[in-house]
Amino acid sequence: MSSLSDKLRALGVQVGASRHTLQTAKKSYTADPQLGGRTLSTVLGATYVIETDYPAVDPLRSAPPALRWMSIWCGDERIDRLTARDFVFLDTETTGLSGGAGTYAFLIGVGRFEDDHFHLTQFFMRDPAEEPALLVALEGYLTQCSALVTFNGKAFDVPLLTGRYTIHGWQNPLATLAHIDLLPLARRLWKDRLPSRTLGNLEYHILGISRTAEDIPGWMIPEIYFEYLRSGETEQLRNVIYHNAMDVVSLAALFNHSASLLTDPSAEAAQHDSDMVALAKLFESLGDPEAAIDLYRRGLERDIPIELRLQAISKLALIYKRRRDFVAARLLWESAVQYQHIEACIELAKYYEHRQKDFRQALHWTETAIGILNAMQPLSQEQRLGLRELEHRKERLQRKISARSW
Numbered sequence: 001m002s003s004l005s006d007k008l009r010a011l012g013v014q015v016g017a018s019r020h021t022l023q024t025a026k027k028s029y030t031a032d033p034q035l036g037g038r039t040l041s042t043v044l045g046a047t048y049v050i051e052t053d054y055p056a057v058d059p060l061r062s063a064p065p066a067l068r069w070m071s072i073w074c075g076d077e078r079i080d081r082l083t084a085r086d087f088v089f090l091d092t093e094t095t096g097l098s099g100g101a102g103t104y105a106f107l108i109g110v111g112r113f114e115d116d117h118f119h120l121t122q123f124f125m126r127d128p129a130e131e132p133a134l135l136v137a138l139e140g141y142l143t144q145c146s147a148l149v150t151f152n153g154k155a156f157d158v159p160l161l162t163g164r165y166t167i168h169g170w171q172n173p174l175a176t177l178a179h180i181d182l183l184p185l186a187r188r189l190w191k192d193r194l195p196s197r198t199l200g201n202l203e204y205h206i207l208g209i210s211r212t213a214e215d216i217p218g219w220m221i222p223e224i225y226f227e228y229l230r231s232g233e234t235e236q237l238r239n240v241i242y243h244n245a246m247d248v249v250s251l252a253a254l255f256n257h258s259a260s261l262l263t264d265p266s267a268e269a270a271q272h273d274s275d276m277v278a279l280a281k282l283f284e285s286l287g288d289p290e291a292a293i294d295l296y297r298r299g300l301e302r303d304i305p306i307e308l309r310l311q312a313i314s315k316l317a318l319i320y321k322r323r324r325d326f327v328a329a330r331l332l333w334e335s336a337v338q339y340q341h342i343e344a345c346i347e348l349a350k351y352y353e354h355r356q357k358d359f360r361q362a363l364h365w366t367e368t369a370i371g372i373l374n375a376m377q378p379l380s381q382e383q384r385l386g387l388r389e390l391e392h393r394k395e396r397l398q399r400k401i402s403a404r405s406w
Helices: 004-010 068-074 077-081 128-142 157-167 182-190 199-205 218-231 235-263 265-271 273-285 289-300 306-322 326-337 342-355 359-374 381-405
Strands: 037-042 045-055 087-094 105-114 117-124 147-150 178-181
Touching (some): 037 117, 068 235, 077 178, 105 235, 128 157, 178 182, 182 235, 182 273, 265 289, 273 306, 306 342, 326 342, 342 359, 342 381, 359 381
Antiparallel strands (some): 037 045, 087 105, 105 117
16 A cells, blocks of 8 residues: 555655645635644645643653663564654544544644644644645644654554545555554553552642643543634634643653653652652563562552552562572461451462471461451352361371371
């Protein structure tokens, strides 16, 4: 499949912005001057563009930290070799919230770091007939980028834009870019801290960014655009443009914050105790047990919720167990017993039975686990199966103790 640029070049047309238009929208409202944009003419007609600069200061730094761990997380080694200017941060506003062939991206916000500022460009489709111009303008913009950063972009923005390019018979210019979708990473980092990991919640609770009264809920946006198409009314459209701008700016700030966490977790995670354990679990999954051990231990020194503390104890003890450092593991399991932690009791029973051959101690911890479970009635099916296994363990240990006494 040829790209849009390839097809235009085959016709002898220069790709990019042009003072000459080959087609115009059948109906196009003049956007309100208060939107702060301008008409952009392309070889496929005109579209509307709004450009804004933001100072590159915290949390919107112009130089993200080293990206080795972000590269490992994404499974794309290209990311580790990139600089701040290589990334494009993208968010779309659409005519529907569920995607599909009939859904248009009528506003596409893209941003890049440039020297001492963050430059935001918003391509706005004043009429569906302007879509070819919007898509060719976006393709031209993306030629200067090597990596894409989105929030839920793999599930929504990218498939939507891919579909729009495909409908026109053009190749998707996003396909060649490395892609970092921050939503899965945000879920890993903050699921124990925040009940909701929407971009709005993350920017408020993690980044300390507050939106003004100009913002509107995302579910209102499609209807506002349809009202604009019906009447040409742009008053609420300004709120949509603000919403999209804040999404892109927050996306860039969240990228920098997340990359900082992965680069220097001990320093950054000090902002919140729970982040230590979340980062430990992440580094463990990425294959760095040394970093995980350090972060689990630091997390356990903090005042973290009991449930999270027990998770950290279990995971750290398992690392020590795999390394055959049974003394360190035992100390952790013993620290969890005060919280009526069944798993810790079972692990202690295994340790004393198989490592120490101390069957009486193993029996003690088995009976302790049984007592905890019996106090939890009624039990789930899984708990009933666990109780049955513990009863079998108890019987086996009693036989071993009896045999030893002869």
